[in-house]
Amino acid sequence: MKPGGTARLLVAAVAGALVLGLTACTGDDARGTAATTVDGLPITHFASGLKANAPKPDLNVTNLSGDDSDKVATATIADVEDYWSDRLPDDFGIRFEPVTRLLSYESNGPNQKNACGDTRRNVNAFYCGRDDSVSWDRGVLLPNMIQQFGPLSVVTVLAHEFGHAVQFRLRDKAGISGNTPTIVKEQQADCFAGNYFRWVVEGKSRYFAVSTSDGLNAALSSLFLVRDSAGTSATDSQAHGTAFDRIFAFQLGFEKSPKDCAALTLATIQPRLTERPFDPTDRNKGDVPINDATISALQASLNDSFAGAKVPAPSIVATGGRCPDSPSTPPASYCPASNTVSIDLRTLAALGRPVDQEAEFNGEDSGGHGDFAALSEVASRYALGIERGVGASLTNPNAGLRTACLVGAWAAATSKSTRDLRLSAGDLDEAISDLLRPESLIASDVNGRRVDAGFTRVEAMRIGYLQGSGPCSTQYG
Ligand SMILES: [Zn+2]
Numbered sequence: 283m284k285p286g287g288t289a290r291l292l293v294a295a296v297a298g299a300l301v302l303g304l305t306a307c308t309g310d311d312a313r314g315t316a317a318t319t320v321d322g323l324p325i326t327h328f329a330s331g332l333k334a335n336a337p338k339p340d341l342n343v344t345n346l347s348g349d350d351s352d353k354v355a356t357a358t359i360a361d362v363e364d365y366w367s368d369r370l371p372d373d374f375g376i377r378f379e380p381v382t383r384l385l386s387y388e389s390n391g392p393n394q395k396n397a398c399g400d401t402r403r404n405v406n407a408f409y410c411g412r413d414d415s416v417s418w419d420r421g422v423l424l425p426n427m428i429q430q431f432g433p434l435s436v437v438t439v440l441a442h443e444f445g446h447a448v449q450f451r452l453r454d455k456a457g458i459s460g461n462t463p464t465i466v467k468e469q470q471a472d473c474f475a476g477n478y479f480r481w482v483v484e485g486k487s488r489y490f491a492v493s494t495s496d497g498l499n500a501a502l503s504s505l506f507l508v509r510d511s512a513g514t515s516a517t518d519s520q521a522h523g524t525a526f527d528r529i530f531a532f533q534l535g536f537e538k539s540p541k542d543c544a545a546l547t548l549a550t551i552q553p554r555l556t557e558r559p560f561d562p563t564d565r566n567k568g569d570v571p572i573n574d575a576t577i578s579a580l581q582a583s584l585n586d587s588f589a590g591a592k593v594p595a596p597s598i599v600a601t602g603g604r605c606p607d608s609p610s611t612p613p614a615s616y617c618p619a620s621n622t623v624s625i626d627l628r629t630l631a632a633l634g635r636p637v638d639q640e641a642e643f644n645g646e647d648s649g650g651h652g653d654f655a656a657l658s659e660v661a662s663r664y665a666l667g668i669e670r671g672v673g674a675s676l677t678n679p680n681a682g683l684r685t686a687c688l689v690g691a692w693a694a695a696t697s698k699s700t701r702d703l704r705l706s707a708g709d710l711d712e713a714i715s716d717l718l719r720p721e722s723l724i725a726s727d728v729n730g731r732r733v734d735a736g737f738t739r740v741e742a743m744r745i746g747y748l749q750g751s752g753p754c755s756t757q758y759g
Pocket of ligand 1: 467
């Protein structure tokens with residue numbers, strides 16, 4: 283968040299729009315389909331990853347080893363080749379041609395070359411158009427990713443890289459030319475990866491099984507890991523997108539088709555891209571400490587944003603994060619009896635410490651999840667107070683998703699605010715980082731019960747952010 287700025291009133295239209303659709307039309311018997319599905323598919327629970335009976339990939343890979351990274355990498359390449367062998371003829375009318383060269387290397391080992399340069403110290407996985415090759419670092423990158431997020435992180439990254447090989451084949455069918463901005467190519471590749479994952483989730487893969495709960499959570503977490511640093515401009519020649527933007531494209535592919543991915547252009551993606559440089563007046567690079575002053579600013583921001591609901595505003599009180607007489611969800615709890623949000627400031631301050639992205643990438647202690655993670659947790663408990671005020675259920679199956687949606691709507695309102703608290707570059711990704719934590723409060727109901735699918739939780743916040751509060755009650759009644 284960005285502190286400071288003149289304390290002018292928030293534009294009334296923003297405050298009004300934020301609660302316009304929030305009506306009391308829900309009861310505990312509401313049919314909550316949103317909470318029990320991932321884009322129409324059931325929420326499933328099983329160990330995701332390489333199938334025990336997966337075939338041995340028949341691929342020619344330079345410098346291949348027998349280690350786990352190479353096992354997952356080769357299975358992924360063989361699998362995405364299966365997938366594209368169907369999709370390219372069916373959707374685009376062209377025959378699939380495998381990539382010319384596959385290379386496994388160790389960024390911390392002997393140098394290997396491909397047409398795009400040396401592999402030494404290149405902690406990466408990439409497609410090189412000059413020799414139509416896909417390469418991956420089995421020395422550092424892949425083992426790190428497997429250690430942090432499991433093998434599906436490798437599948438996510440390589441399915442994305444293979445998407446670039448597909449663009450190379452589609453060319454004008456995907457609107458790709460020499461001057462296509464990087465961000466468009468990246469959004470298409472994330473979208474292709476999302477559609478491939480749909481195919482796997484539907485049980486069509488010979489190599490992998492992916493559940494819609496932990497399995498897809500791992501895929502989204504790995505997209506989060508490879509996001510651009512906060513403050514990158516979307517027009518940067520190397521821009522790949524924020525986690526918010528990347529997950530949007532992945533989810534689009536999951537919900538639609540490769541044709542929809544290929545149709546993405548700068549004009550269609552630009553209005554929703556959230557990647558932007560830091561405001562020049564933002565001396566803290568988007569991070570404020572979570573202390574009494576920040577909580578006061580948060581209270582004012584929430585009061586403003588939800589004023590249109592015309593219900594008593596919950597008070598945020600530093601009373602330890604627990605309710606004296608009702609279920610508690612520390613470090614922040616909504617207490618209906620007193621219409622207060624009880625917070626444990628110390629725990630929230632630790633959660634809100636800035637993210638050390640390099641440490642995070644290396645699987646080390648990366649500090650906290652950023653200020654907006656902590657503020658969003660508190661905002662979610664406040665939103666429950668507003669929901670209660672308008673008579674919505676705080677415990678029905680969709681209550682958690684409705685709450686995440688309202689947090690998204692609030693985040694959008696703060697981005698337009700001239701108040702003390704404003705959304706800064708990187709904030710939305712901090713909320714996503716929190717949403718993907720198993721213990722996150724943002725998408726949970728008053729008892730802390732949340733939907734198992736991170737996919738659905740992130741989607742709910744994104745819908746609120748991009749569309750305002752209207753869909754929060756219509757889609758998550
Ligand atoms: Zn890429």
